[in-house]
Amino acid sequence: MLKSWKLKEVVLMSLFSVVFGIIYLLFLHAGNIWAGFIGPIAYEWIFGIWFIVSIICMYIIRKPGAAVISETIAAAVEVLLGNAVGPRLILAGVVQGLGAEAAFAATGYKKFNIWVLMLAGIGASIFSFVYGYFMGGFTVFSTGYVLLMLGLRIMSGALIAGVGGKAVVDGLLATGSLRGYAITRTAKGDARV
Amino acid sequence: MRVSDVIQFIDVSFRFPDEEKVILDHLSFSVKAGEKVVITGPSGSGKTTLLYLCNRLYPENCDGVMNGSLKLFDKESSKYAPGEVNHKIATVFQDPDAQFCMMTVEEELAFTLENLNIPREEMDGKIAAVLELTGLTDFRNAVIQQLSGGEKQRIATACALIMEPEVLLLDEPISHLDPYTGKKFISWLDELQQERALTVVAIEHRLDLWDGFFDREIVLESTNRVNELMTRESSIQGSQSLYVEAVHNDSFLKPVSFHLQKGEVAVLAGPNGSGKSTLLKALCQLIPAKGTVTPDRLGYVPQSPEFLFITKSVRDEIAFGGGTEVETLLERLYLQNVAEAHPFAVSHGQKRRVAIGAMLADGREIILMDEPTSGQDAASLSELYELIDERARQGTTFLIVTHDMEFASAIADSVLLMDEGQLTGKFNAESVWASEDLLTAHHLLKPKGGTPREVCFA
Amino acid sequence: MKSALHNMNPSVKFLIITICMFTLAFFFNPWTPLIVWIGVLLVQLLFSRINWKVWTLFMIPFVIMAFGYFWTTLVFAEEKTGPVVWTILNMEIREVLLNHALALSFRVLAFSGLSLLFALTTKPVSFILSLMQQMKLSPKIAYSILVGYQFLPVLKDEFVQIQQAHRLRGATQKGNIITRLLNMRKILLPMLAGAVRKSERAAFAMEARGFTGEKRTSFYHIIGIGKLDVYMAALFLMLLIVSCASSSFI
Ligand SMILES: Nc1ncnc2c1ncn2[C@@H]1O[C@H](COP(=O)(O)OP(=O)(O)OP(=O)(O)O)[C@@H](O)[C@H]1O
Ligand SMILES: Nc1ncnc2c1ncn2[C@@H]1O[C@H](COP(=O)(O)OP(=O)(O)OP(=O)(O)O)[C@@H](O)[C@H]1O
Ligand SMILES: [Mg+2]
Ligand SMILES: [Mg+2]
Numbered sequence: 001m002l003k004s005w006k007l008k009e010v011v012l013m014s015l016f017s018v019v020f021g022i023i024y025l026l027f028l029h030a031g032n033i034w035a036g037f038i039g040p041i042a043y044e045w046i047f048g049i050w051f052i053v054s055i056i057c058m059y060i061i062r063k064p065g066a067a068v069i070s071e072t073i074a075a076a077v078e079v080l081l082g083n084a085v086g087p088r089l090i091l092a093g094v095v096q097g098l099g100a101e102a103a104f105a106a107t108g109y110k111k112f113n114i115w116v117l118m119l120a121g122i123g124a125s126i127f128s129f130v131y132g133y134f135m136g137g138f139t140v141f142s143t144g145y146v147l148l149m150l151g152l153r154i155m156s157g158a159l160i161a162g163v164g165g166k167a168v169v170d171g172l173l174a175t176g177s178l179r180g181y182a183i184t185r186t187a188k189g190d191a192r193v
Numbered sequence: 194m195r196v197s198d199v200i201q202f203i204d205v206s207f208r209f210p211d212e213e214k215v216i217l218d219h220l221s222f223s224v225k226a227g228e229k230v231v232i233t234g235p236s237g238s239g240k241t242t243l244l245y246l247c248n249r250l251y252p253e254n255c256d257g258v259m260n261g262s263l264k265l266f267d268k269e270s271s272k273y274a275p276g277e278v279n280h281k282i283a284t285v286f287q288d289p290d291a292q293f294c295m296m297t298v299e300e301e302l303a304f305t306l307e308n309l310n311i312p313r314e315e316m317d318g319k320i321a322a323v324l325e326l327t328g329l330t331d332f333r334n335a336v337i338q339q340l341s342g343g344e345k346q347r348i349a350t351a352c353a354l355i356m357e358p359e360v361l362l363l364d365e366p367i368s369h370l371d372p373y374t375g376k377k378f379i380s381w382l383d384e385l386q387q388e389r390a391l392t393v394v395a396i397e398h399r400l401d402l403w404d405g406f407f408d409r410e411i412v413l414e415s416t417n418r419v420n421e422l423m424t425r426e427s428s429i430q431g432s433q434s435l436y437v438e439a440v441h442n443d444s445f446l447k448p449v450s451f452h453l454q455k456g457e458v459a460v461l462a463g464p465n466g467s468g469k470s471t472l473l474k475a476l477c478q479l480i481p482a483k484g485t486v487t488p489d490r491l492g493y494v495p496q497s498p499e500f501l502f503i504t505k506s507v508r509d510e511i512a513f514g515g516g517t518e519v520e521t522l523l524e525r526l527y528l529q530n531v532a533e534a535h536p537f538a539v540s541h542g543q544k545r546r547v548a549i550g551a552m553l554a555d556g557r558e559i560i561l562m563d564e565p566t567s568g569q570d571a572a573s574l575s576e577l578y579e580l581i582d583e584r585a586r587q588g589t590t591f592l593i594v595t596h597d598m599e600f601a602s603a604i605a606d607s608v609l610l611m612d613e614g615q616l617t618g619k620f621n622a623e624s625v626w627a628s629e630d631l632l633t634a635h636h637l638l639k640p641k642g643g644t645p646r647e648v649c650f651a
Numbered sequence: 652m653k654s655a656l657h658n659m660n661p662s663v664k665f666l667i668i669t670i671c672m673f674t675l676a677f678f679f680n681p682w683t684p685l686i687v688w689i690g691v692l693l694v695q696l697l698f699s700r701i702n703w704k705v706w707t708l709f710m711i712p713f714v715i716m717a718f719g720y721f722w723t724t725l726v727f728a729e730e731k732t733g734p735v736v737w738t739i740l741n742m743e744i745r746e747v748l749l750n751h752a753l754a755l756s757f758r759v760l761a762f763s764g765l766s767l768l769f770a771l772t773t774k775p776v777s778f779i780l781s782l783m784q785q786m787k788l789s790p791k792i793a794y795s796i797l798v799g800y801q802f803l804p805v806l807k808d809e810f811v812q813i814q815q816a817h818r819l820r821g822a823t824q825k826g827n828i829i830t831r832l833l834n835m836r837k838i839l840l841p842m843l844a845g846a847v848r849k850s851e852r853a854a855f856a857m858e859a860r861g862f863t864g865e866k867r868t869s870f871y872h873i874i875g876i877g878k879l880d881v882y883m884a885a886l887f888l889m890l891l892i893v894s895c896a897s898s899s900f901i
Binding site: 005019037042077080087088168171180 | 668673676799802806855864
């Protein structure tokens with residue numbers, strides 16, 4: 001999969017993964033405390049944070065795998081720095097990354113407008129929710145509660161990961177430091193939509 | 194026996210994407226094995242770009258547009274896998290801060306050996322040998338990030354040599370070295386070249402320092418002939434302007450005290466790693482330091498100019514602090530044709546001039562410059578000289594770190610010497626050039642004076 | 652002895668901990684995770700030099716989280732059958748549910764204990780090197796992560812540097828907390844931009860040093876597997892068996 005990648009793209013992806021791995025962990029700790037008071041639903045509305053790196057990397061690099069691999073590395077970094085879920089989190093990272101990747105794959109890695117990015121956020125939300133449903137024992141909660149959680153997560157995925165991820169990259173793009181990556185290479189209109 | 198071409202450009206043109214300007218225009222030349230070639234041309238003429246084509250980093254990594262045929266070891270460069278040809282072609286880059294990927298010197302060297310699949314048992318020996326050869330044994334476990342500019346540049350050379358390459362590409366290799374170390378570097382490169390029949394392709398503005406090392410010069414664009422720098426008349430205007438009392442830090446810098454007068458141009462010189470950059474940073478309060486500095490608003494041109502940039506174009510960068518002479522400065526610093534470019538996407542020498550221009554435009558009363566001369570062509574140097582001279586006459590005080598002795602002797606009213614974190618003293622410029630002891634103790638060389646700067650292959 | 656956990660091969664340690672966790676996921680009773688958690692504490696006490704202050708600091712959020720699982724399970728669960736064992740504030744707590752809640756929260760504790768054990772006794776660099784040497788991780792990814800990881804302190808410097816550059820250029824605005832927070836944006840984006848530029852240069856440097864991304868035959872830092880790993884793995888497996896078996900006795 002990595003054969004067609006330039007080294008500088010791999011390094012960029014890893015760097016973002018490491019940086020966001022740390023941000024993820026900070027939010028996880030904050031979320032844990034928060035969840036202690038109001039239950040697992042506490043995570044749902046900020047859940048989009050945990051998908052952002054896959055969308056940022058894919059939006060910049062635009063090559064198959066950018067979403068899954070970056071999310072997996074970020075999860076691995078979280079494990080390395082210490083968190084409750086442990087190695088299992090890497091699996092969760094793979095699943096979330098696959099969710100985002102699925103949305104990009106569905107468009108043939110051709111379209112990267114705001115809707116596709118939001119769709120990727122939603123994809124990650126749904127994949128991660130299904131995974132969480134079986135792994136996390138949500139089965140014990142009532143259906144209404146579960147649906148509320150899902151709704152919140154989808155919204156958060158679309159807004160925080162999709163819209164937020166795009167905002168971060170567009171800001172970076174304006175600083176001129178993304179020269180030589182796919183995002184500046186594509187037709188001008190596309191990168192700005 | 195036919196000596197084969199290691200590098201062959203046939204009608205090569207190159208431009209960056211999104212720019213109309215063609216950097217290299219229908220260029221043809223070839224370099225044979227064992228040759229020593231120097232590439233010259235004014236700052237911004239595309240020398241570094243050319244070197245990046247030779248080690249195959251471009252055009253692939255910048256999406257540049259290349260036409261024509263470029264052969265490395267008789268094979269089209271685009272046919273190599275990334276990193277493959279770099280086993281035989283080693284590079285020392287221009288910017289000391291932009292050429293390392295590992296944390297410590299040892300790891301960086303080991304990384305190179307791993308890439309070449311050298312067996313583990315041989316690694317230690319090879320690392321020790323190359324450090325010995327380059328006189329860097331003490332730096333084996335040093336953290337690269339924490340070395341001085343010149344030290345980094347020497348480490349980069351060691352990293353290139355440990356590959357035992359067939360071709361060595363050098364981008365202004367001595368511009369950050371102190372004069373003595375620079376001299377030693379050249380004679381040692383000479384020995385090495387003869388021993389291993391290395392092919393050397395170097396970029397250099399200052400051929401006079403190389404004593405005919407090169408066989409051949411490839412001129413990318415001819416430089417305007419400029420007049421030799423004349424020793425300037427002192428511009429000191431009585432009153433005091435910069436007071437430095439016992440400035441020091443906990444780790445390296447010993448207490449430093451000196452005064453400069455209004456309009457005074459002082460040069461700060463000393464060996465690599467003696468603490469010149471550290472002192473300037475301490476004066477600007479960029480690093481924690483004790484002692485007093487008055488006044489506290491100083492202009493500062495750092496050794497790595499990118500540090501200063503906060504806007505998106507060269508013009509904005511110079512105009513940032515207000516000031517009315519933006520256009521004049523752009524023109525005088527030869528920046529008008531890159532005025533709209535992003536400050537990070539111009540050549541190394543141009544970046545340095547942008548930083549200088551920004552500080553001059555700001556109208557600071559005291560300006561500290563860290564190696565403003567490094568990587569500048571003769572025309573830029575001469576313009577820099579004029580600018581400093583004018584401003585000094587208007588009352589600006591300058592403290593300039595430089596390894597360029599000709600420039601120093603032409604411009605300096607006084608010379609501050611540093612060694613091992615300590616200020617040796619402030620001297621009258623003439624007396625420094627006259628004292629063998631002072632010069633040797635601080636790795637300096639007596640300026641030739643009188644040799645026109647442009648005499649190279651005449 | 653005190654360094655056994657630190658000297659273990661990171662990949663082996665990672666695998667064994669993963670096995671423990673997946674096994675735990677199949678046991679839904681309070682005892683198994685509790686025993687694992689206590690076992691992990693003992694192992695750490697005997698075989699590691701970890702800083703217990705740091706450990707406690709990391710553990711606190713997890714304890715709070717475990718408590719959160721505990722009461723939300725009690726309140727929001729659908730299960731409303733079985734004998735009542737407890738009544739507080741007019742709420743009836745049934746035995747099945749209490750077991751459920753305890754199992755969930757002890758599981759959180761056990762998981763966090765295990766992952767903290769890994770995180771606090773493993774050097775990230777060794778882990779990545781070991782993944783490359785033992786688990787055949789692609790060198791392209793492995794070295795890129797190493798480079799990314801080494802950028803962390805650089806990123807911190809960059810943050811300071813950009814602030815300094817702004818100050819030098821006379822661009823700082825003082826003001827209340829809100830304007831300062833808004834100004835943070837002006838620093839964070841350039842910081843990320845600087846990181847992007849640095850990563851590009853690091854990639855250039857790697858390529859110029861002959862890095863092709865192919866599998867390599869020799870390493871400078873060799874991360875090996877030895878007897879110690881066998882012993883420690885056995886120890887963990889024993890702990891796992893004891894804890895799993897306990898569920899059928901108690
Ligand atoms: N990444 C880039 N994108 C666009 N233009 C660039 C980029 N890098 C350099 N340039 C432009 O290409 C030209 C040549 O740059 P190059 O770095 O090759 O010059 P140089 O001859 O090495 O100069 P110097 O002596 O100052 O180092 C410059 O005008 C510069 O503005
Ligand atoms: N960030 C840092 N942390 C720790 N030590 C440092 C750091 N930067 C520099 N040093 C050390 O301080 C000493 C002085 O470095 P400095 O950069 O001031 O030298 P310099 O005189 O400017 O040399 P050069 O001519 O090579 O630029 C060196 O020995 C260097 O290793
Ligand atoms: Mg150059
Ligand atoms: Mg310096």
